[in-house]
Amino acid sequence: QFEKSELLKALPKQFFASLVEKVGAITAEGHDVINLGQGNPDQPTPDHIVRRLQEAAQNPINHKYSPFKGYSYLKEAAAKYYKREYGVDIDPDKEVAILFGGKAGLVELPQCLLNPGDTVLVPDPGYPDYWSGVAMAGAQMEYMPLLEKNDFLPDYPSISKDTLEKAKLMFLNYPNNPTGAIANSKFFKETINLAQKHSICVVHDFAYGAIGFDGSKPLSFMQCEGAKDVGIEIYTLSKTYNMAGWRVGFAVGNSSVIEAIELIQDHMYVSLFPAVQEAAAAALLESQECVDQLVDTYESRRKVLIEGLNEIGWEVSAPKGSFFAWLKVPEGFTSEAFADYLLEHAHVAVAPGIGFGTYGEGYVRTGLLTTEDRLREAVDRIRELKLFK
Numbered sequence: 001q002f003e004k005s006e007l008l009k010a011l012p013k014q015f016f017a018s019l020v021e022k023v024g025a026i027t028a029e030g031h032d033v034i035n036l037g038q039g040n041p042d043q044p045t046p047d048h049i050v051r052r053l054q055e056a057a058q059n060p061i062n063h064k065y066s067p068f069k070g071y072s073y074l075k076e077a078a079a080k081y082y083k084r085e086y087g088v089d090i091d092p093d094k095e096v097a098i099l100f101g102g103k104a105g106l107v108e109l110p111q112c113l114l115n116p117g118d119t120v121l122v123p124d125p126g127y128p129d130y131w132s133g134v135a136m137a138g139a140q141m142e143y144m145p146l147l148e149k150n151d152f153l154p155d156y157p158s159i160s161k162d163t164l165e166k167a168k169l170m171f172l173n174y175p176n177n178p179t180g181a182i183a184n185s186k187f188f189k190e191t192i193n194l195a196q197k198h199s200i201c202v203v204h205d206f207a208y209g210a211i212g213f214d215g216s217k218p219l220s221f222m223q224c225e226g227a228k229d230v231g232i233e234i235y236t237l238s239k240t241y242n243m244a245g246w247r248v249g250f251a252v253g254n255s256s257v258i259e260a261i262e263l264i265q266d267h268m269y270v271s272l273f274p275a276v277q278e279a280a281a282a283a284l285l286e287s288q289e290c291v292d293q294l295v296d297t298y299e300s301r302r303k304v305l306i307e308g309l310n311e312i313g314w315e316v317s318a319p320k321g322s323f324f325a326w327l328k329v330p331e332g333f334t335s336e337a338f339a340d341y342l343l344e345h346a347h348v349a350v351a352p353g354i355g356f357g358t359y360g361e362g363y364v365r366t367g368l369l370t371t372e373d374r375l376r377e378a379v380d381r382i383r384e385l386k387l388f389k
């Protein structure tokens with residue numbers, strides 16, 4: 001019976017809620033849906049991390065409030081992780097903020113740095129939670145198209161001078177959701193130059209930082225000289241260690257931005273469950289064999305899906321990183337109509353590209369988050385539709 005706030009009403013509609021509903025309806029009719037539409041890792045958190053949580057949960061110190069900014073051992077583990085994985089020096093005191101998963105940091109950031117009416121550069125297609133944070137800050141978005149001909153990197157020269165003058169914040173995300181593209185150091189250097197010239201704060205979302213294919217390790221924005229002067233990188237344990245439900249991540253980089261994130265969090269919550277902090281530190285510091293295995297698993301699944309689809313005549317490209325594939329829809333369909341068609345006729349769910357922005361139209365996103373057998377079965381079901389060849 002209570003009216004919703006103007007802020008809540010102004011938040012963008014959660015496009016993918018309707019996909020969940022449609023999958024639910026088809027499943028309720030008794031059909032076996034192969035759901036490639038979602039981004040929830042299908043494998044469990046590695047045993048050694050779960051055991052650390054169990055042990056830590058037994059310790060009464062972990063039943064109390066932790067320090068508001070989180071335990072310093074987790075910040076130190078994050079700094080060691082960056083040194084070991086990327087050769088980057090991070091000051092655990094000033095250059096790390098602990099987050100309730102990457103999403104919290106991404107949504108909080110615009111509220112830390114922007115005033116109503118400020119302009120933010122957002123990739124299109126892109127992860128929809130960027131829009132939520134911008135809307136909560138009352139700021140406005142200017143979209144940077146990610147086009148296949150540019151390897152799904154924004155084309156900075158095409159952004160108007162006026163927009164660059166106004167922009168205060170820019171979101172980037174490589175390996176990219178939804179396109180599976182990766183960034184190179186030339187692009188990151190261009191980004192740093194642009195940010196310095198126009199005083200733009202760069203937020204690099206590195207959610208899929210651990211997942212690169214064909215032997216290539218995705219580049220951290222922090223590896224590029226000057227990155228710390230212009231921005232931060234957001235890292236999450238959700239994808240690297242199959243810990244999506246644990247809600248733990250961190251931001252590293254520019255100390256004034258890190259300070260701003262910690263300030264806003266101080267008003268919103270005390271830090272994470274301390275036992276989760278302990279297990280997260282163990283995940284970052286102990287053997288990374290589980291991560292290598294995870295990447296191998298996604299790489300094998302990628303082969304099954306991409307080769308399978310190409311064999312049935314659907315010409316698709318392989319993602320270079322992340323656990324998504326970005327597939328062009330056949331002529332005559334919108335992305336939503338095509339996703340509906342696959343769901344209704346093949347009981348295969350994919351995410352329509354339009355849900356990621358205007359430039360997502362013409363594509364659908366599939367995940368690699370099910371077994372090779374299920375992926376083969378999905379390809380077989382699509383073959384039966386005889387849409388290709």
Ligand code: PLP
Nearest residue numbers: 039101102103127177207236238
């Ligand atoms: N960034 C991107 C691009 C994502 O795809 C996701 C999750 O799907 C996140 C951030 C947030 O992850 P989490 O909040 O689980 O850390």
